[in-house]
Amino acid sequence: MPQNQAIAFDALPGAITAYLKAHRDHDTTAQLDLFAADATVVDEGQTHTGTAAIAAWMGDASVAYTYTITPIAAERSGEEDYTVTQHLAGDFPGGTVDLRFRFSLGDDRIRHLVIEP
Structure with missing residues (x-):
């Protein structure tokens, strides 16, 4: 598979689409x-x-700022690696930003997520 192959949002695995919806809904x-x-x-x-540390991070992030989220691109870069x-x-400072959410999956779960500009 070519590196960073653009894909449609509806071609993303269920764990990622569910995460994106929950993230957008601040759930x-x-x-x-x-x-x-x-x-x-x-x-x-x-x-x-680990889930305890991730839960603490989510709790801190969810109250720090108010924002809207609009997905603008999706790519597949490996068997279970995707970037949205x-x-x-x-x-938040600057008011707008485009962030890459780099997901690595395993057993229909998110194993690794890197969020960066």
């Missing part, structure tokens, strides 16, 4: 249910490992 419980028990999330240079670029607009 941290639904988001957390999609992660493997030993998953990692890297956001703003910090690594959060989302446009965020809100009350």
Whole structure:
């Protein structure tokens, strides 16, 4: 498979589409249910490992800012590796940003997620 092959949003695996919906809806419980028990999330240079740490990160992130999310691109870069670029607009410094959400899946769960510009 070519590196970073563009795909349609409806071609994304169920775990990713469910995460994107829960993230857009600010539903941290639904988001957390999609992660493997030993998953990692890297956001703003910090690594959060395991569901307890990910839950704490989600709790902090959900109250820090108010924002809207618009998915703008989806790519597949490996057997279970996907990137979704989302446009965020809100009350955080700068007001708008395009972020890449890099997902690695395993057993229909999110095993690793990196969020970066």
